[in-house]
Amino acid sequence: MGAYVELAAPVRAEDPTDAVVAAWERDWLVGEHALSPNTVAAYTADVRDFMAFLSAIGIESFSEATTADISAWVGALAQRRLSPSSFRARICALRDLYRYLGAYGLADEGSLPYIDVPRKRESEERPLDRAQEAAVWATYDIDTPSHERDRAEFALMDDLGLRASEIVELDVGDLRSNDHDLWVHGKGGKARLLPIEEDTLSVVVHYMECARPHLKCANRRQDASALFLNTRGGRITRQAVWQSVSRHGKAAGVANLHPHQLRRTFASQMYRRNMDLRTIQEMLGHADLQTTGLYITPEAADIHERYDAALRAFWESSAEKEERAAELSETEDQRRYWLNSARISRERARFEQGGARD
Structure with missing residues (x-):
């Protein structure tokens, strides 16, 4: 077995923050x-806020910065008075930087x-109803x-839970319209193939055929590869x-709506449709x-429904086991005991099926 070799830092502690x-x-x-690239740019921008502060108080390297600083x-x-999300982003970036340091x-x-x-x-975390x-x-x-472009973008985010950066890329x-699926390029260059429902596919195809050709300006060539273009053709x-x-969220009365909230909406909807977590x-x-x-x-009604379904499955399984025990009984008393137990379990299962609750 080879000896452990500690990786050397590409910079020194006394080097400038840049x-x-x-x-x-x-x-x-x-x-x-x-x-x-978008995440890297966001992290770097947030950390540069900290760098500017250090520079203003005469500190040029992170090794000089104290807890008080x-x-x-x-x-x-x-x-x-930054927004909570902006404040969280800066602190998250700083913590990651110090893990590296x-x-x-x-x-x-x-x-x-x-x-x-x-x-x-709560409005930032909860999915749309x-x-x-x-x-x-x-x-x-x-x-x-x-x-029409904005509508097609929303359709994909709402139906497939795509990130804003994935829409851009x-x-x-x-888009493979004949196969009703879409290649999506996610974080770290990982690609995944997602199915598209017919309604969403028709929205995207209509945009491609009727709107996309018009998204360009007279003195600039249109980007031939990008699916979603701005009004300058890029x-x-x-x-x-x-x-x-x-x-559009503001116009609908949904304050602070953002693409990530649509991802949460998609995930919660798939869960309510009984899609397993691994597939989601x-x-x-x-x-x-x-x-x-x-x-x-999950909504409160979903929790109750899943709870009732679990209880129903438990009592049905119990009834089946008790009926098998009755078949294998050696005496009449044992057989009657297990059949009576099975009858009670079946009644409990029907009780849960009806949704009755104390």
């Missing part, structure tokens, strides 16, 4: 964790203080090519997808099944 962040981005976020930055964030001995991970991160509001989903759908028009060739951006969903995980493109579990928000 050099360290560049190495963190290249070797840790991309090389080690294979995060998407980090706490001062967190306090400054609080004074800026600690792993390579560039700074003490223990210098990161405890930070009380506000929990997500059926009435909200229908209300959002009703806000989409097809009077212009860009409106879709190419024309990814590939749509992630920010544009978010803005479109948010705008594959459709969402999650690497970890636990992540998929966090997306599931």
Whole structure:
């Protein structure tokens, strides 16, 4: 067995923060964790906020930053009255940076203080209910090519739970209309093939045939590969997808609607349709099944229904076992005992079937 070799850090503890962040981005976020370009850009932007604060107080390397310095930055964030989601994003990026710094001995991970991160509001976590989903759908028009594009994007996010970044990366060739499926390119370059329902497919095909050819300007060539185009003929951006969903959510009376909420809606709907978690995980493109579990928000009625179904299955199984025991009984008393037990179990199963509850 070969000797263990500790990987050397590509930078030194005393190096400027710019050099360290560049190495963190290249070797840790991309090389080690294979995060998407959009995620890497978001993490880097959030960390640069911290870097700017350190520079303003005369600190040029992360190894010089103390717990008090980090706490001062967190306090400054609080004074800026950032939205809870923006605050959480910055803290999440900082924690990941310090995991990298600690792993390579560039700074003490223990210098990161405890930070009380506000929990997500219930409206951010809960999926849309059926009435909200229908209300959002009703806000989409097809009077212009860009409106029809937005409608097709929403159809795919609502029906397949796609990320905004996955919508952006879709190419024309990814749609296989004859087979009713779509190639989706997820995080880390992982591709998955998803089935498309007929209604969603018709929305996307209509956009491709009737609206997409008109999304270009006179002095610019159209992107031949991108499925979703902006009005200049180039590939749509992630920010544009978010803005479109948010705008239609606001028009439908659903505040702060975002693409990730549509993913939660999709996951919860599939769960209510009795799709198993492993299949939902594959459709969402999650690497970890636990992540998929966090997306599931069963309604109270669903919980009662599944509870009743489990009890019903238990009593039916008990009745079958008791009836088999009656057949194998050696005496008449034993046979009567097991038949009576089976009768009671059948009655309990019918009770659960009827939905009665004390």
